[in-house]
Amino acid sequence: MGDKGTFWLPEGASTLAGEVDALFYFVYWISVVIFVAVIAAMVYFMIRYRRRTPHDRPPVVHESKVLEVTWIVVPTILVLIVFTWGFKVFLKLGVAPPDAYEIQVVGQKWSWQFNYPNGVRSSELHVPVDRPVRLQMSSVDVLHSFYIPAFRVKQDVLPNRYTSIWFEATRADTFQVYCTEYCGTQHSGMLTKVIAHEQSAFETWLQESGIPDDASPAQRGALLYTQLGCQACHSLDGTRLTGPSFQGLYGSTHGLADGSSVEVDDNYLRESILEPSAKIVEGYANVMPASYGGLTEDELTALIAFIEEQQP
Amino acid sequence: MASTTTTAAPAVEHGHGDGHAHHPRFQHHFVSMEQQFDSAKLGMWLFLITEILLFSGMFVAYTVYRVWHPEVFEVASEALNPFLGGLNTVVLLASSLTVALSIHFVQKDQIQKMNWMLLLTVLCAAIFMVVKYFEYTAKFEHGLYAGEAFHPHAGYEQFNIPYARQFFSIYFVMTGIHGVHVLIGMGMFTWLYTRGLRGHFSSEWYTPVELSGLYWHIVDLIWIFLFPLMYLI
Amino acid sequence: MATVMHTDAPAEAAAHHHPEHHHPEHHYLNHEKTIWSWLSTVDHKRIGIMYAISVAIFFLIAGVLALLVRMELLGPGETIMGPDAYNQVFTLHAVMMVFLFIIPAVPGFLGNFALPIQIGAKDVAFPRLNLASWYIFMAGAALAVIAIGVGQVDTGWTFYTPYSSDGSNSVFFVTLAVFVAGFASIFTGINFIVTIHKMRAPGMTWNRLPLFVWALYATSIVQVLATPVIGITMVLLFLEKFLGIGIFDPALGGDPILFQHFFWFYSHPAVYIMILPAFGIISELVTVFSRQNIQGYTFIALSSVAIAFLGFLVWGHHMFVSGQSAVSSIIFSLITYLIGIPTGIKVLNWVSTMYKGSVWLQTPMLYALSFLFLFTIGGLTGVMVGVLAVDVHLHDTYFIVAHFHYVMMGGTVIALLGGFHYWWPKITGKMYNETLGKIAAILIFIGFNITFFTQFVLGSRGMPRRYYDYLPEFTALHQISTVGSWILALGLFMVLFYMIHSMFRGKKAPANPWGAATLEWTHCTSPPDPHNFHHTPIVTHGPYDYHALEHLYEGDGVGDGATVEAAPGQKH
Numbered sequence A: 001m002g003d004k005g006t007f008w009l010p011e012g013a014s015t016l017a018g019e020v021d022a023l024f025y026f027v028y029w030i031s032v033v034i035f036v037a038v039i040a041a042m043v044y045f046m047i048r049y050r051r052r053t054p055h056d057r058p059p060v061v062h063e064s065k066v067l068e069v070t071w072i073v074v075p076t077i078l079v080l081i082v083f084t085w086g087f088k089v090f091l092k093l094g095v096a097p098p099d100a101y102e103i104q105v106v107g108q109k110w111s112w113q114f115n116y117p118n119g120v121r122s123s124e125l126h127v128p129v130d131r132p133v134r135l136q137m138s139s140v141d142v143l144h145s146f147y148i149p150a151f152r153v154k155q156d157v158l159p160n161r162y163t164s165i166w167f168e169a170t171r172a173d174t175f176q177v178y179c180t181e182y183c184g185t186q187h188s189g190m191l192t193k194v195i196a197h198e199q200s201a202f203e204t205w206l207q208e209s210g211i212p213d214d215a216s217p218a219q220r221g222a223l224l225y226t227q228l229g230c231q232a233c234h235s236l237d238g239t240r241l242t243g244p245s246f247q248g249l250y251g252s253t254h255g256l257a258d259g260s261s262v263e264v265d266d267n268y269l270r271e272s273i274l275e276p277s278a279k280i281v282e283g284y285a286n287v288m289p290a291s292y293g294g295l296t297e298d299e300l301t302a303l304i305a306f307i308e309e310q311q312p
Numbered sequence B: 001m002a003s004t005t006t007t008a009a010p011a012v013e014h015g016h017g018d019g020h021a022h023h024p025r026f027q028h029h030f031v032s033m034e035q036q037f038d039s040a041k042l043g044m045w046l047f048l049i050t051e052i053l054l055f056s057g058m059f060v061a062y063t064v065y066r067v068w069h070p071e072v073f074e075v076a077s078e079a080l081n082p083f084l085g086g087l088n089t090v091v092l093l094a095s096s097l098t099v100a101l102s103i104h105f106v107q108k109d110q111i112q113k114m115n116w117m118l119l120l121t122v123l124c125a126a127i128f129m130v131v132k133y134f135e136y137t138a139k140f141e142h143g144l145y146a147g148e149a150f151h152p153h154a155g156y157e158q159f160n161i162p163y164a165r166q167f168f169s170i171y172f173v174m175t176g177i178h179g180v181h182v183l184i185g186m187g188m189f190t191w192l193y194t195r196g197l198r199g200h201f202s203s204e205w206y207t208p209v210e211l212s213g214l215y216w217h218i219v220d221l222i223w224i225f226l227f228p229l230m231y232l233i
Numbered sequence C: 001m002a003t004v005m006h007t008d009a010p011a012e013a014a015a016h017h018h019p020e021h022h023h024p025e026h027h028y029l030n031h032e033k034t035i036w037s038w039l040s041t042v043d044h045k046r047i048g049i050m051y052a053i054s055v056a057i058f059f060l061i062a063g064v065l066a067l068l069v070r071m072e073l074l075g076p077g078e079t080i081m082g083p084d085a086y087n088q089v090f091t092l093h094a095v096m097m098v099f100l101f102i103i104p105a106v107p108g109f110l111g112n113f114a115l116p117i118q119i120g121a122k123d124v125a126f127p128r129l130n131l132a133s134w135y136i137f138m139a140g141a142a143l144a145v146i147a148i149g150v151g152q153v154d155t156g157w158t159f160y161t162p163y164s165s166d167g168s169n170s171v172f173f174v175t176l177a178v179f180v181a182g183f184a185s186i187f188t189g190i191n192f193i194v195t196i197h198k199m200r201a202p203g204m205t206w207n208r209l210p211l212f213v214w215a216l217y218a219t220s221i222v223q224v225l226a227t228p229v230i231g232i233t234m235v236l237l238f239l240e241k242f243l244g245i246g247i248f249d250p251a252l253g254g255d256p257i258l259f260q261h262f263f264w265f266y267s268h269p270a271v272y273i274m275i276l277p278a279f280g281i282i283s284e285l286v287t288v289f290s291r292q293n294i295q296g297y298t299f300i301a302l303s304s305v306a307i308a309f310l311g312f313l314v315w316g317h318h319m320f321v322s323g324q325s326a327v328s329s330i331i332f333s334l335i336t337y338l339i340g341i342p343t344g345i346k347v348l349n350w351v352s353t354m355y356k357g358s359v360w361l362q363t364p365m366l367y368a369l370s371f372l373f374l375f376t377i378g379g380l381t382g383v384m385v386g387v388l389a390v391d392v393h394l395h396d397t398y399f400i401v402a403h404f405h406y407v408m409m410g411g412t413v414i415a416l417l418g419g420f421h422y423w424w425p426k427i428t429g430k431m432y433n434e435t436l437g438k439i440a441a442i443l444i445f446i447g448f449n450i451t452f453f454t455q456f457v458l459g460s461r462g463m464p465r466r467y468y469d470y471l472p473e474f475t476a477l478h479q480i481s482t483v484g485s486w487i488l489a490l491g492l493f494m495v496l497f498y499m500i501h502s503m504f505r506g507k508k509a510p511a512n513p514w515g516a517a518t519l520e521w522t523h524c525t526s527p528p529d530p531h532n533f534h535h536t537p538i539v540t541h542g543p544y545d546y547h548a549l550e551h552l553y554e555g556d557g558v559g560d561g562a563t564v565e566a567a568p569g570q571k572h
């Protein structure tokens, strides 16, 4: 990303970015011209007709109907042009080509999860270049919004409903993704990357990212840890994030919000993941999503094995 | 506008004893009684517009959900008792009539009749609330509540369908807020009644009666919309 | 209009109060002195002052919260507070600025003070309702304070569901505060409409109404028509929260987008509640300080009404990427542009009013000019974000933050400051320090631009709003913006201090220091009599007919304050 792009806009990297930018600059330059004209007139009058003595008796100026009509008609024409253009590009942004490659996106407090047609899950978005990609998005909790500045796309992500966007990346690079609908504490941390690969590299990535059959539970747990977005709230190095760190968690004994204490074993971990609000760790808020309730036995075992491994 | 320019009342701050007999209700920042009355009435109309807009927000919510889930709303509305709703419609219409009559009588200086009409209005409003009470409790008994408490049972299981909750929420919120307005109206008419007994009103000055009447007509009107939307269709 | 007037002011009336040129000290500020006389006053001028003090306090608090927001953004990561604190601070900043400051500010303060006098009335139509509106407003403010005390209001000022209906319980107090303060706004609106319709002095025809009055008239219409909707929205929101009625919460089958429609159905018109009165102030300032009849009186007057109505049809432009249907987005976008046209009419007429005038660069005029500069930027960027495809990129970024600060702070607040200086001599009977005034106005202008122009660039380069933390590439711009906010604050604090100083030590103000032609200047002392006028004025000329009023040019100072003696119509 860096410093490329223009003064106003970051460098575009999708097929439609150019069209949006052209429109942006068109409206921008019209605005600049109108603004400069207005301010120039103002400054000129201010100087030319400044008050010289308190006895100034300016002549009566009568209103000019021609002027009034001019500044009704000219702006009207301008805005109609801009409107037509704006809505044409908007339609293009809205309608994905039928052959687009489809990826499911799940937003949750405060991470993104991308599900590929072949079952691969990822917390970063990998896409092929030069191929339209359509994201089908939904949220498990509150509203979020999926925004990739370089592609000039943005769309709110809603619970209980699908929304979608599409784009076609034009070069292989890494781009920033933001959440732009306010969603609470870590709204500003709900970031991820889009990684655009050349076609072949993308295929390779897709193959390699499936969970290998021969992986140990802890290895699979490590993958799930990033794919499900646990890392947004739980560190592995003892850092305090929104949730407690996993470092040294297993086997420890710690206090709960209700004053009691608990020994962290398999069953407690299981409950903590499936039903986070059942026992709240002392000093933390009850904000862990309940959406992990649907994890399979297999996935749970893997995660617990992974957490068990995190000893300092 | 005419009243602001042509009336003869002098614009004096403390006009007592300046030769003009002012009505004791006259407020001195006005030029004349008519101006004062016209202002009060315009103010009340504006206030009633805000009332209508308040309810129209809820009518929009109703319409939206009805459009999305027409079948559910049809089924759910069967839980309401059109007989009781109809009864209440009649009661409210009657009370609108009594209010109109009370204004008619005060204009003719028939104060005693006016008082009777005000009392009748309070009575009608009370009947309305009693009927509403029975309607509500009948719903509550079967678990038909607004919101999360909603769990139809005891013969009402057929309402345990998605979005029936929205119907009942809207029903309770709208009729509830309407009911609050009826209660406020009851308070107002009771107060007017006691003032009437003390001889505060005459054909010269009856602004509060007139304004409360306007208010009551709006409360009535809103019910006229609520009744068919909720109970009938 | 009838020509025979019966506004015979009998001598008894004058005798009742001492004729004012013998005892010029007798005026509305000092005829009663107890605290209770203030708290129970029904005098529109005093109520105006009570509003002024309250909104100034809220502005101060909300402004300090803004400085904390900027402080936190001085660098990436945690600077002075954690994310939860930040979210609460910006929420309270916005809620207080919007509901407790900018919506009541101009109508409650300057409107209450000037409107009745400008139309030649002794008071608003319902003085007690007016006082009640202040108390209700304060009750709303008290609820907001409780919410701060209880803590944890972090929804943003938009209260989007389901975040707001799932979150902390003190959201309840804020929504209640908004609900209650709404009534104050409705009452002011009703009062003004009735006052303008029914209380005008003889000869004050509709086309002789000062443009400030026209603007408040349009504002009042919006207040009356839009505020009930936010009221019911807030009621539904807290029923959603406490009963789970399932209208807005998707987990219960509700629709979060419906909430957004409800919210913006009020809150877009509300931005015109904020800006229309400011337009009114600017109309006054531009003509008075140019000594030139306003260009396009009718166009300016009616464009306010046009904006008021069009304003009801564009709310969906806040929801282009919310998931509403594309058709709605397109319609909303089209109507959004149309609003630019009546607004443009105003801007261009103001500028051309200066043509062949005698432009007097006193502090109020400096504010008017900086308004023209800043509001035009704010408005044109408003049109930019109304462009569908462009808004997809700019929505919920700092570009939007910059847009609305340019219109709200650069527009409304700057105009309010202009009007504040303009009417100050009338309100207090004292002059403020002109030199300090000019310095502060320039500081505010510069500080404002540094603070918020940078935010346009931040936004279009992709910096999302409501972010407590940001990527390192945005650091420089954020730092410039923060430094700007200090300059801005410096200017504002200067205003506060020299105004307080002027209140006690200021030079005595003449009746008409600016040589204006509206009734509060030509027919009232400074400060005015408790009843405004000794006799109801008979209006024979338009509000800006300087040429018809030779006496405005007379005397030594010529419009600079020689007219301490009562103006015509008051000479016995």
Ligand code: HEA
Pocket (backbone or CB within 6 Å): A034, A038, A074, A075, A076, A078, A079, C158, C271, C272, C274, C275, C317, C318, C336, C337, C339, C340, C341, C343, C344, C345, C347, C348, C375, C376, C378, C379, C380, C381, C382, C383, C385, C386, C387, C391, C394, C395, C396, C400, C403, C404, C407, C408, C411, C412
């Ligand atoms: C005082 C408040 C105020 C005012 C007056 C305005 C005025 C306008 N606003 Fe603004 N707006 C806000 C306050 C205001 N706004 C706020 C608070 C938000 C964000 C809320 C939130 O999300 O928190 C917002 C957000 C907002 C959005 C949503 C952006 C987004 O979230 O993605 C849009 C989109 O259309 C918009 C448009 C406009 C337009 C077209 C005008 C027009 O009225 C401007 C008209 C003025 C001019 C156009 C300039 C003068 C004209 C000329 C010099 C003539 C020539 C003109 C032409 C040729 C067009 N505004």
Ligand code: HEA
Pocket (backbone or CB within 6 Å): C056, C059, C060, C062, C063, C064, C066, C067, C069, C070, C090, C091, C093, C094, C095, C097, C098, C101, C102, C155, C156, C157, C158, C401, C405, C408, C409, C413, C451, C465, C466, C467, C468, C485, C488, C489, C492, C493, C495, C496, C499
């Ligand atoms: C009227 C509206 C208004 C005003 C005036 C302001 C004024 C300011 N705002 Fe605010 N702001 C909003 C309304 C307003 N804001 C809204 C609606 C939001 C959106 C929130 C959301 O997303 O939900 C927002 C959000 C917002 C953000 C974005 C936060 C985020 O998205 O993370 C920022 C960041 O810079 C900011 C900064 C400022 C600053 C520096 C000022 C400065 O201009 C403040 C300067 C004022 C002072 C320093 C006080 C000085 C006062 C006195 C001395 C007393 C005055 C008395 C007299 C003069 C007599 N504001």
Ligand code: CUA
Pocket (backbone or CB within 6 Å): A107, A108, A109, A110, A143, A144, A145, A179, A180, A181, A182, A183, A184, A186, A187, A188, A190
């Ligand atoms: Cu997710 Cu903001």
Ligand SMILES: [Cu+2]
Pocket (backbone or CB within 6 Å): C267, C268, C271, C314, C315, C317, C318
């Ligand atoms: Cu808007």
